[in-house]
Amino acid sequence: MISLKGLTMKSYDVTEWGKPLQARIRDTPKPIGNEVLLRLTHCGVCHSDVHVRDGYFDMGGGRKLSLAERGLKLPVTLGHEPLGVVVATGESVAGIEIGGTYLVNPWIGCGKCRMCAANNDNLCANMSALGIAAPGGFATHLMVPDPRYLIDAAGLDAARAAPLACSGVTTYCAVKKLQPIDPEEWVAVLGCGGLGLMALAVLRGLGHAKVIACDIDDAKLEVARARGAAQTCNLKTEGVKRLLEISPGGVCGMLDFVGMPQTVALAIPGLRKGGRFVLCGLIGGEANLPLPAFGLREISILGSAVGTTRDIAELVALVRAGKIALPEVDRRPLAAVENVLADLVAGRVTGRVVLEVGEER
Ligand SMILES: [Zn+2]
Numbered sequence: 001m002i003s004l005k006g007l008t009m010k011s012y013d014v015t016e017w018g019k020p021l022q023a024r025i026r027d028t029p030k031p032i033g034n035e036v037l038l039r040l041t042h043c044g045v046c047h048s049d050v051h052v053r054d055g056y057f058d059m060g061g062g063r064k065l066s067l068a069e070r071g072l073k074l075p076v077t078l079g080h081e082p083l084g085v086v087v088a089t090g091e092s093v094a095g096i097e098i099g100g101t102y103l104v105n106p107w108i109g110c111g112k113c114r115m116c117a118a119n120n121d122n123l124c125a126n127m128s129a130l131g132i133a134a135p136g137g138f139a140t141h142l143m144v145p146d147p148r149y150l151i152d153a154a155g156l157d158a159a160r161a162a163p164l165a166c167s168g169v170t171t172y173c174a175v176k177k178l179q180p181i182d183p184e185e186w187v188a189v190l191g192c193g194g195l196g197l198m199a200l201a202v203l204r205g206l207g208h209a210k211v212i213a214c215d216i217d218d219a220k221l222e223v224a225r226a227r228g229a230a231q232t233c234n235l236k237t238e239g240v241k242r243l244l245e246i247s248p249g250g251v252c253g254m255l256d257f258v259g260m261p262q263t264v265a266l267a268i269p270g271l272r273k274g275g276r277f278v279l280c281g282l283i284g285g286e287a288n289l290p291l292p293a294f295g296l297r298e299i300s301i302l303g304s305a306v307g308t309t310r311d312i313a314e315l316v317a318l319v320r321a322g323k324i325a326l327p328e329v330d331r332r333p334l335a336a337v338e339n340v341l342a343d344l345v346a347g348r349v350t351g352r353v354v355l356e357v358g359e360e361r
């Protein structure tokens with residue numbers, strides 16, 4: 001173990017809701033008990049980081065889910081797609097290699113409830129997720145409370161692998177909720193940003209070729225086509241009519257990585273009987289849907305967010321087996337994080353941005 005005495009770390013924190021992140025220097029914490037300290041090399045940037053920085057999620061009808069009211073305290077370091085090298089461990093930690101490279105599952109529960117006992121931390125009602133409620137990965141160092149949240153990332157392209165902890169596992173678990181998928185049936189991916197492109201990679205990796213990439217931006221649709229989408233549909237200019245031309249009677253599944261009234265409204269006209277709509281996107285708003293269609297046509301809407309350490313490990317195994325090709329990412333320095341958030345707000349990001357953590361202090 002290296003000495004942490006006198007070592008400082010740098011992080012980019014929300015100090016005031018809705019305001020630019022502030023750089024903060026402090027002493028590097030020393031791990032005790034089950035804690036593991038990582039020197040980060042990468043951290044992906046997620047659109048949720050924008051919502052957390054703003055301090056609320058738009059619940060529609062002018063209602064906001066306020067993070068302050070949910071008990072989140074400032075300052076907090078954002079970033080929930082961290083990857084790094086272990087530099088120190090608490091005295092109770094075994095089986096974790098100093099110098100080893102690990103992905104971190106940031107979706108950490110209270111550790112006391114039934115969900116946490118079953119390792120379903122993502123379903124814990126009192127989560128303390130890294131990068132949201134606890135210090136996250138827009139930093140040089142990260143403390144992980146227990147090694148059971150680490151996934152061995154040796155040999156992976158670290159920048160491409162970092163997003164597996166959020167966009168990767170979110171899309172993987174969303175796709176799992178559509179399983180089993182008949183290879184002859186069409187699946188529509190709504191929104192071809194980072195999540196949509198990852199979902200495309202996961203579907204293709206699991207052997208599903210009949211994917212319709214949907215977006216309102218032709219440039220994003222072109223990228224999706226290049227990454228293996230069999231068909232595309234511009235939801236603005238072509239609409240659901242195009243979906244039904246490709247898949248008469250409707251698609252068997254839709255994966256919504258946008259999450260706004262206009263995308264959810266596609267569920268009824270766009271799904272075949274018995275179809276499933278998996279809602280992951282968090283843009284916000286509320287939908288007005290004709291209720292009899294759900295019963296009469298046996299349509300389901302399922303929510304999905306993130307996953308467990310086990311899910312991330314399954315995903316890593318698929319990557320190692322060569323089944324999932326990780327999409328290229330847009331690599332930028334940690335210090336550029338505020339510009340990256342601005343680009344996300346302005347819709348200027350195609351795919352995923354991953355911050356590279358240099359030697360900054
Ligand atoms: Zn995220």
Ligand SMILES: [Zn+2]
Pocket residue numbers: 109110111112113114115116121124125126
């Ligand atoms: Zn819990």
